[in-house]
Amino acid sequence: IAGITQAPTSQILAAGRRMTLRCTQDMRHNAMYWYRQDLGLGLRLIHYSNTAGTTGKGEVPDGYSVSRANTDDFPLTLASAVPSQTSVYFCASRQTASNTEAFFGQGTRLTVV
Amino acid sequence: AQSVTQLGSHVSVSEGALVLLRCNYSSSVPPYLFWYVQYPNQGLQLLLKYTSAATLVKGINGFEAEFKKSETSFHLTKPSAHMSDAAEYFCAVMGSKGAQKLVFGQGTRLTINP
DSSP, X not given: OOSEEEEOSEEEEOTTOOEEEEEEESSOOSEEEEEXXXXXXXXXXXXXXXXXXXXXXXXXXTTEEEOOSSSSBOOEXXXXXXXXXXXXXXXXXXXXXXXOOOEEOOOEEEEEO | OEEEEEEOSEEEEETTSXXXXXXXXXXXXXXXXXXXXXXXXXXXXXXXXXXXXXXXEEOGGGOXXXXXXXXXXXXXXXXSOOGGGOEEEEEEXXXXXXXOOEEEOOOEEEEEEO
């Protein structure tokens, strides 16, 4: 089934540890996004990529890094996790040329303790 | 730059009543606008979108929204609420030119009273 797959589904992480959230899409979309969702704050854009090989910063990029080595994968890395990064993380993708909507993964629930 | 403000973090209506969820946007270029719905413990699902065609947009599940440039608004409505409409709703904006970042509002939680 075509779509976006995020892994892991949930994770409890010790503060100071490094963590990579994985996101893979099989729709050949050129743009991909990472959001965090926090109660009362909606979805805030962390990083985005409009095409393979390029990335950009969103609203809340500090403490996070991304890479876009190919079209399908867009991993999000927390180099040294802190409790304020406890959140639900959503990956999304869209095809920019046709001005279509973004499609979302099911999310990763991350708890940093 | 683009931004979205959703007026009202919680909206409660009776079953069968009109649903009105408010969204105002800011964009330095002509915008594309979206409404998404999120059911508990799920990802986001598109309800409808405006991409510079008709200003009145119809979506799934009986929802519709009207793009009003003069008011910089894109309010979501449904004539008659159903219990299954209870969810969180997000308005989002993206510039039609430039970096094309997709920016979301804070969300509105819709509760339906029997």
